Amino acid sequence: MPSISDIPALPAIHVAIVEDDPGFRDALSKAVQASPDMQLASMAGTRAEGLAMLQGPPADVLLVDLGLPDGSGIDVIVAAVAQWPSCNIMVSTTFGDETHVMRSIEAGAAGYLLKDSSPAKMIDEIRSLASGGSPISPIIARQVLARFRGAAATTAPAAPAPGTASADQVAILSVREKEVLDYITRGFTAQEIAKLMQLSPFTVRTFVRRIYSKLKVTSKTEAIYEARTLGLLPD
Amino acid sequence: MKIFSSRLFANALLAVSVMLLVAVGAWYVQGDGEAASASLHLTQADWQDADGHGFSAPVPVMNSHDLPSRWQHAALPSALPLAPSLLPSPESAAAGEKAVRTTWIKVPVTGALPAGPLVLYGIRIKTDGTVAAYANGRLAYRTQQRGQLWNSLFTPLWFTLDEHDGAGPLKEILIRVEHAPETPVGLSSLWVGTAEALRGRYYLRQWLQRELPATLSAAFMVVGIFALFVWFRRRHEMRYLLFFNLAAVSFVGHLHYYVSLPIVTDWFAWLTSNALLWLLTVVHLFLRQLHGRPLTWLTWTLVGVTLVASVLSIPALGILPVYPSTSLLVPFMYAVTVLMGVLVCTMGAKASWRRSREGMLLTIGVGVAVLLGMSDWLLHNNVVNPEGWFLGAYTNAVTFAMFGGLMYRRYIDAITEVEQINASLAQRLQAREAELEISHRLLREAALRQTISEERQRLMQDMHDGLGSSLISAIRSVEHGGVSDAKVSQILKDCLDDLKLTIDSMEPVEADLLLLLATLRFRLEPRFEGSNITLVWDVQELPTLAWLEPSSALHILRIVQESIANILRHTRADRIRVSTARDEDGGGVSVTIEDNGQGFDIGKALDSAAGRGLHNQQRRAKAVDGRVSWSSDAGGTRFTLWLPLMRKIAAV
Numbered sequence: 038m039p040s041i042s043d044i045p046a047l048p049a050i051h052v053a054i055v056e057d058d059p060g061f062r063d064a065l066s067k068a069v070q071a072s073p074d075m076q077l078a079s080m081a082g083t084r085a086e087g088l089a090m091l092q093g094p095p096a097d098v099l100l101v102d103l104g105l106p107d108g109s110g111i112d113v114i115v116a117a118v119a120q121w122p123s124c125n126i127m128v129s130t131t132f133g134d135e136t137h138v139m140r141s142i143e144a145g146a147a148g149y150l151l152k153d154s155s156p157a158k159m160i161d162e163i164r165s166l167a168s169g170g171s172p173i174s175p176i177i178a179r180q181v182l183a184r185f186r187g188a189a190a191t192t193a194p195a196a197p198a199p200g201t202a203s204a205d206q207v208a209i210l211s212v213r214e215k216e217v218l219d220y221i222t223r224g225f226t227a228q229e230i231a232k233l234m235q236l237s238p239f240t241v242r243t244f245v246r247r248i249y250s251k252l253k254v255t256s257k258t259e260a261i262y263e264a265r266t267l268g269l270l271p272d
Numbered sequence: 273m274k275i276f277s278s279r280l281f282a283n284a285l286l287a288v289s290v291m292l293l294v295a296v297g298a299w300y301v302q303g304d305g306e307a308a309s310a311s312l313h314l315t316q317a318d319w320q321d322a323d324g325h326g327f328s329a330p331v332p333v334m335n336s337h338d339l340p341s342r343w344q345h346a347a348l349p350s351a352l353p354l355a356p357s358l359l360p361s362p363e364s365a366a367a368g369e370k371a372v373r374t375t376w377i378k379v380p381v382t383g384a385l386p387a388g389p390l391v392l393y394g395i396r397i398k399t400d401g402t403v404a405a406y407a408n409g410r411l412a413y414r415t416q417q418r419g420q421l422w423n424s425l426f427t428p429l430w431f432t433l434d435e436h437d438g439a440g441p442l443k444e445i446l447i448r449v450e451h452a453p454e455t456p457v458g459l460s461s462l463w464v465g466t467a468e469a470l471r472g473r474y475y476l477r478q479w480l481q482r483e484l485p486a487t488l489s490a491a492f493m494v495v496g497i498f499a500l501f502v503w504f505r506r507r508h509e510m511r512y513l514l515f516f517n518l519a520a521v522s523f524v525g526h527l528h529y530y531v532s533l534p535i536v537t538d539w540f541a542w543l544t545s546n547a548l549l550w551l552l553t554v555v556h557l558f559l560r561q562l563h564g565r566p567l568t569w570l571t572w573t574l575v576g577v578t579l580v581a582s583v584l585s586i587p588a589l590g591i592l593p594v595y596p597s598t599s600l601l602v603p604f605m606y607a608v609t610v611l612m613g614v615l616v617c618t619m620g621a622k623a624s625w626r627r628s629r630e631g632m633l634l635t636i637g638v639g640v641a642v643l644l645g646m647s648d649w650l651l652h653n654n655v656v657n658p659e660g661w662f663l664g665a666y667t668n669a670v671t672f673a674m675f676g677g678l679m680y681r682r683y684i685d686a687i688t689e690v691e692q693i694n695a696s697l698a699q700r701l702q703a704r705e706a707e708l709e710i711s712h713r714l715l716r717e718a719a720l721r722q723t724i725s726e727e728r729q730r731l732m733q734d735m736h737d738g739l740g741s742s743l744i745s746a747i748r749s750v751e752h753g754g755v756s757d758a759k760v761s762q763i764l765k766d767c768l769d770d771l772k773l774t775i776d777s778m779e780p781v782e783a784d785l786l787l788l789l790a791t792l793r794f795r796l797e798p799r800f801e802g803s804n805i806t807l808v809w810d811v812q813e814l815p816t817l818a819w820l821e822p823s824s825a826l827h828i829l830r831i832v833q834e835s836i837a838n839i840l841r842h843t844r845a846d847r848i849r850v851s852t853a854r855d856e857d858g859g860g861v862s863v864t865i866e867d868n869g870q871g872f873d874i875g876k877a878l879d880s881a882a883g884r885g886l887h888n889q890q891r892r893a894k895a896v897d898g899r900v901s902w903s904s905d906a907g908g909t910r911f912t913l914w915l916p917l918m919r920k921i922a923a924v
Contacts, residue, residue, distance in 0.1 A: 175790035176779045224790030
């Protein structure tokens with residue numbers, strides 16, 4: 038348990054919440070408020086409120102629920118990416134299932150939070166996210182690998198030389214990143230992987246963050262590729 | 273653009289081909305511009321007969337002045353009238369030699385002759401005996417030295433008049449013809465001139481009277497042979513054989529227009545004289561097939577006449593000595609043939625009228641051939657002057673054209689039919705494909721409905737057994753009180769875990785058992801975080817389990833989960849090791865979970881009511897064709913789940 042004296046030098050993490058379930062919202066806000074290094078910046082209960090909230094000063098971490106009463110949280114994520122570019126977006130989900138998480142990551146989320154996690158776990162996740170790390174599950178890892186394999190297959194001839202990879206072009210996973218994903222699909226935890234790859238557990242989490250941002254680019258490239266294939270965009 | 277240019281090319285090709293043929297023809301028959309002035313047309317003649325016995329060789333020099341002066345005038349062309357014999361016939365019979373009449377024809381050459389070597393051209397001398405020609409009294413040309421040849425009538429007269437020193441300009445042509453007293457002599461008008469001036473005239477006659485019909489006859493024969501080879505491969509189609517037969521009979525029947533053999537009574541003569549009747553019979557039989565009327569009496573008449581003529585004229589029998597006395601019997605045979613032709617034509621036309629277009633075509637052909645044959649008959653019998661055309665040579669061409677036309681129609685029809693069949697085949701194929709597509713779609717939909725229904729059943733069963741009963745017990749606990757909030761919370765957490773497991777079982781694990789185990793570990797991780805239990809993850813790559821789909825995945829998840837839950841619940845273990853292995857024989861894979869707890873009596877546990885969890889594990893393992901086993905002692909418990917690589921029957 039970090040004591041208050043350990044952190045005062047660091048600026049507090051500003052947390053914003055878009056969540057329609059008052060129970061979870063309360064639990065979450067309580068946990069944040071109880072955390073000395075965090076500050077609850079703003080809260081919204083609907084998509085409209087969430088979008089309005091984005092007009093205000095940016096938070097460090099934005100927690101978004103996908104199932105909002107007046108629309109999808111994905112819209113809020115997309116808007117937040119544009120309006121709060123420095124913000125770390127996190128989606129809250131009951132099951133952490135592949136469909137929801139992948140869609141959120143592709144929209145720009147950097148992580149997800151399981152709603153049934155203990156308050157301590159939640160605070161850990163928010164902290165990790167704020168400092169540049171991201172969580173991942175084996176199923177998500179497998180999906181990400183598949184996504185990159187598909188993207189590599191569709192854009193392989195245009196793959197730029199290593200080092201010159203521009204974000205607008207195509208993102209390719211590095212060998213280390215792939216290794217991390219492989220370990221995760223085989224059930225190893227971040228701690229175990231860190232030991233196996235001689236890294237710190239936090240570095241493993243930053244690898245995942247990098248992978249997510251590449252996935253965002255890749256999914257954009259894929260969307261463009263698909264649009265071209267469908268004839269929606271000129272070549 | 274492409275179509276336009278290809279059509280242009282086709283038209284050009286056609287034009288060039290036709291022009292080529294026309295040019296060659298024009299070049300072949302062209303007469304010189306000054307042809308008329310460089311030649312002299314002789315149309316006046318005087319003639320006289322002299323009767324004797326047997327043929328004799330012409331003397332080398334013969335002057336018309338040495339002949340009796342009983343000349344009669346004739347304008348050429350002319351068939352000279354037949355005078356009664358001057359010799360009493362019994363005498364000639366006694367002498368054993370045939371009576372021979374020698375006819376002298378004197379053609380004076382008056383007018384300006386062109387300079388240079390001269391040729392004499394005439395369309396024909398019509399006689400059955402020898403021919404000799406004198407120019408200015410000197411023997412210049414001999415032909416038919418052993419009597420008439422088969423092709424004599426169709427071969428124009430053409431010979432060079434040699435110049436002799438001191439002979440002076442050409443004054444007179446004297447022609448000596450020996451022949452049977454009863455056959456008249458016919459002579460066409462004659463031309464004298466340079467070879468260049470007369471060649472065109474000669475070639476045209478030669479080509480149209482002999483070479484063109486001969487070429488067509490040969491072409492007919494070749495196409496007939498082609499038809500024969502078609503028939504070899506398609507024996508059921510008699511018409512090809514019939515066509516070959518027509519070509520063969522026609523070819524043989526027209527050979528006499530081209531061969532320079534003496535006319536004697538032999539098999540060739542027999543073939544020649546009867547072939548036309550045979551041809552007519554075959555055509556009639558063909559016609560019958562086309563119009564479908566039996567015409568019984570005509571058929572019998574035709575066959576009868578043909579048979580009678582054929583048999584009676586067999587050379588070995590000699591009943592009808594047709595040849596060499598052609599002048600008597602040939603006209604008769606021609607008359608019979610023409611009559612038969614008219615009959616076949618008329619009856620064929622009547623039968624085919626509005627019934628068979630092909631029959632009408634053939635009938636018209638027969639009519640034309642009969643007319644052509646009549647022209648021969650008219651010439652043979654001197655009804656028309658001896659400069660006429662023996663058009664009978666073209667009956668072959670007409671027959672060829674008719675049957676070629678029939679074949680052409682059938683060929684074009686067959687191609688059209690094949691094209692139509694192909695088109696309709698493509699259409700039918702398309703229709704079938706559409707049908708198949710529909711039935712496939714229906715099948716897919718049915719399969720989808722089936723899958724959905726099975727999945728629904730599975731989920732309902734699962735919710736009923738798991739989530740449903742857990743929730744009921746939670747509700748009961750709360751209602752009856754006496755249960756701590758922590759306990760209720762635990763029951764609800766179990767429910768949520770249960771639900772998560774169900775959801776995980778539906779995630780796309782891609783038949784990867786390791787990924788499934790990884791997912792389970794990821795779910796269970798929070799439980800270990802608060803405890804002091806070390807989880808050792810000692811797994812290795814496993815082969816793909818093709819049969820791994822949501823329902824079997826859920827069974828496996830529950831088996832493993834139950835095993836770990838048992839350790840957490842009932843043992844005091846602080847170390848759990850999960851490992852995977854592949855059978856050495858490659859038949860399956862196993863998941864092993866070991867703990868360092870106090871162990872338990874497996875037999876007793878299975879028998880007791882508390883062993884329900886173990887029984888569930890057994891049941892679930894069996895459902896995926898796998899098995900579970902335990903080994904336990906004081907040092908710990910080792911649980912093994914074995915799964916087959918392949919399942920005998922796909923799980924339903």
